[in-house]
Amino acid sequence: MKRRMLLGLGIFLSVGLSLLPFLWFVLTSFKSQADIESIPPTWWPSGNLGFYRTALFDHRLFDYAFNSLVVAGSTTILALLLAIPAAYALARLTVPGKRGVLAVLLCVSMFPQMAIAGPIWRLLDSMGGLNHRWGVVLPYVALTLPLAIWILASFFKELPPELEDAARIDGCGPWSTLFRITLPLATPGIFTAAILILIYAWNEFFFALLILTQPEQQTLPVGIALFQGEFTMPWGELAAASVVATLPLIVVVLLCQRWIVSGLSAGAVKG
Amino acid sequence: MAELELRAVSKSFRDQHVLRDISLQIPDGSFTILLGPSGCGKSTLLRIIAGLDSQTSGQVLIDGRPVDHLPPAERDIAMVFQQYALYPHLSVRENLAFALKMRRVPRDRIETRIAEAAQLLDIQPLLDRKPKELSGGQRQRVAMGRAIVRKPKLFLFDEPLSNLDAQLRTSTRIELKKLQQRLRATMIYVTHDQVEAMTLGDRIVVIEGGRIHQADDPQQTYTAPADPFVASFIGTPPMNLWEGTLRTEGTKSLFEGGDMTFSLPARLLPALSSPASPITLGIRPEDISLQETSPSLRIEAQVELIEDLGADLLIHCRVGHLKLVARAGRTNGIATGVSVPFFFPLNSLHLFIDQRRTELPDLPT
Numbered sequence: 289m290k291r292r293m294l295l296g297l298g299i300f301l302s303v304g305l306s307l308l309p310f311l312w313f314v315l316t317s318f319k320s321q322a323d324i325e326s327i328p329p330t331w332w333p334s335g336n337l338g339f340y341r342t343a344l345f346d347h348r349l350f351d352y353a354f355n356s357l358v359v360a361g362s363t364t365i366l367a368l369l370l371a372i373p374a375a376y377a378l379a380r381l382t383v384p385g386k387r388g389v390l391a392v393l394l395c396v397s398m399f400p401q402m403a404i405a406g407p408i409w410r411l412l413d414s415m416g417g418l419n420h421r422w423g424v425v426l427p428y429v430a431l432t433l434p435l436a437i438w439i440l441a442s443f444f445k446e447l448p449p450e451l452e453d454a455a456r457i458d459g460c461g462p463w464s465t466l467f468r469i470t471l472p473l474a475t476p477g478i479f480t481a482a483i484l485i486l487i488y489a490w491n492e493f494f495f496a497l498l499i500l501t502q503p504e505q506q507t508l509p510v511g512i513a514l515f516q517g518e519f520t521m522p523w524g525e526l527a528a529a530s531v532v533a534t535l536p537l538i539v540v541v542l543l544c545q546r547w548i549v550s551g552l553s554a555g556a557v558k559g
Numbered sequence: 560m561a562e563l564e565l566r567a568v569s570k571s572f573r574d575q576h577v578l579r580d581i582s583l584q585i586p587d588g589s590f591t592i593l594l595g596p597s598g599c600g601k602s603t604l605l606r607i608i609a610g611l612d613s614q615t616s617g618q619v620l621i622d623g624r625p626v627d628h629l630p631p632a633e634r635d636i637a638m639v640f641q642q643y644a645l646y647p648h649l650s651v652r653e654n655l656a657f658a659l660k661m662r663r664v665p666r667d668r669i670e671t672r673i674a675e676a677a678q679l680l681d682i683q684p685l686l687d688r689k690p691k692e693l694s695g696g697q698r699q700r701v702a703m704g705r706a707i708v709r710k711p712k713l714f715l716f717d718e719p720l721s722n723l724d725a726q727l728r729t730s731t732r733i734e735l736k737k738l739q740q741r742l743r744a745t746m747i748y749v750t751h752d753q754v755e756a757m758t759l760g761d762r763i764v765v766i767e768g769g770r771i772h773q774a775d776d777p778q779q780t781y782t783a784p785a786d787p788f789v790a791s792f793i794g795t796p797p798m799n800l801w802e803g804t805l806r807t808e809g810t811k812s813l814f815e816g817g818d819m820t821f822s823l824p825a826r827l828l829p830a831l832s833s834p835a836s837p838i839t840l841g842i843r844p845e846d847i848s849l850q851e852t853s854p855s856l857r858i859e860a861q862v863e864l865i866e867d868l869g870a871d872l873l874i875h876c877r878v879g880h881l882k883l884v885a886r887a888g889r890t891n892g893i894a895t896g897v898s899v900p901f902f903f904p905l906n907s908l909h910l911f912i913d914q915r916r917t918e919l920p921d922l923p924t
Contacts, residue, residue, distance in 0.1 A: 448642060448644065450640045450644035451644050451646065451647075453606075453611050453640070454638070454644040454705075456630070456631045456632065457609060457610075457631045457636065457638050458657050458705075459632035459661030459662055460632070460661060461630075469646060472648045473647060473648055
């Protein structure tokens with residue numbers, strides 16, 4: 289009984305601690321300017337919706353959201369299109385030095401972004417990708433591919449190869465085997481990879497700031513960060529915009545939760 | 560319905576020979592068992608027939624037509640896998656229909672075929688379930704159903720019963736035999752279980768070390784094993800095999816094995832190539848008798864252990880350094896520790912010279 293109470297307390301504390309900043313932002317977004325600046329701070333907001341109005345309509349938040357949608361969406365689709373065949377090959381074919389390839393992939397994803405920022409900028413400059421949405425999509429795809437390949441490869445490895453043999457005997461070629469048998473069975477893995485890529489691309493700040501300097505192309509994180517004036521910090525608007533920016537992700541994750549959870553555990557437990 | 564021919568099929572991975580020079584003719588409507596210990600290459604051979612793996616050299620012919628260049632789907636074969644390999648995301652009905660859909664069989668024909676197969680295998684109530692909702696035995700039936708609906712030229716089975724418990728395995732074995740007789744289909748069945756092989760097959764192909772040791776009907780494989788490997792692989796408990804040399808001394812032929820020597824009747828022996836030839840002498844435990852009822856070899860052995868099988872006894876003995884197992888009825892107070900005379904009827908002796916069976920002349924009983 290006592291242990292259970294301690295456990296409950298621990299869970300409550302850790303969940304509470306991780307949710308607290310977010311909760312504070314949500315509360316702040318509904319406060320008035322006076323509430324935000326008052327010392328000691330007021331906890332409960334007055335229900336002011338003014339910040340949402342300014343964030344949404346004065347700060348072109350919809351444009352940023354649209355850009356984010358395009359960038360994150362195309363990153364996810366493109367990365368999956370590349371990762372699925374790569375992971376399938378690594379999981380199923382006898383690729384010489386397969387383990388080495390997977391290890392190098394993992395190392396690549398550990399590379400500090402700051403170190404590759406310069407080269408990527410110059411590369412995109414020469415390709416004419418600066419200030420284009422595809423200019424951030426390319427590095428995003430490159431940076432998310434390793435993780436996606438890892439997740440998917442471990443998924444494909446879990447599927448019994450006999451299923452593919454059976455499909456071949458039943459009349460499937462490689463592509464119809466992939467689409468009719470392998471992919472339907474790997475949906476949890478695909479969803480898991482997709483969500484992780486989406487979250488990364490939706491929230492990424494550094495490359496977006498570096499590559500997209502025109503407000504017309506900027507994504508949500510950059511757009512929101514640039515609310516900040518030279519001498520002012522518009523906390524209320526920042527909070528409102530951040531809440532609006534986070535909502536779509538939360539909705540997507542909640543919708544796909546069933547898939548992601550089974551996806552994250554499927555590697556460990558044979559199902 | 561089809562006949563299958565293998566012509567000098569070999570398979571090697573890098574420098575490892577998995578199959579050497581396999582030539583085999585499998586007649587239409589026969590039930591052929593590929594039998595061997597695990598790792599002997601029998602599954603690889605099946606996969607080569609199916610077209611899932613390709614051979615290094617040699618030819619596979621179905622109905623006299625080489626199929627080496629054909630992908631599995633175009634060879635018109637069906638395969639039942641050890642792990643069943645049912646598509647987990649499809650219902651039983653969709654599993655059965657899958658291959659037919661891929662072949663663009665009209666929908667109503669698919670329905671009739673599924674209904675037929677389901678009735679044959681007694682799986683009608685399961686048609687709308689997913690594989691994970693089925694028991695092992697039911698999955699096994701669905702896997703067979705998936706093969707049957709195809710009406711293929713050739714059925715391939717890769718140890719399909721090995722995941723079932725002992726009781727279910729026995730009953731499924733009988734059903735499978737009935738099924739084959741009813742469908743009159745050509746079936747090739749891989750197993751390491753010699754009981755399955757003996758009971759199911761019209762013909763047993765014993766494979767070990769990537770080569771065929773013997774291809775014969777079950778009875779012949781049992782009564783006249785081609786070499787010591789087949790002799791020891793078929794039959795439980797395995798045949799007693801004594802390795803030694805044969806030496807002629809005057810008119811006598813002496814068998815020397817381990818630390819014991821005994822003489823064999825000269826008329827039993829074919830002309831030997833060398834004065835001291837390495838031979839293997841074999842006798843099945845069930846052929847050994849405690850009384851001399853026909854001309855026999857008399858061997859005195861020390862009883863070490865008696866296993867009671869219920870119907871009869873397995874008597875484990877020692878003759879010098881050689882081991883001997885005899886199967887006998889529950890009789891006359893044989894006890895551990897005592898020395899007992901055993902009689903090896905000369906007609907039941909097996910003789911292998913240079914690892915090849917040597918036929919003994921028929922003796923009057």
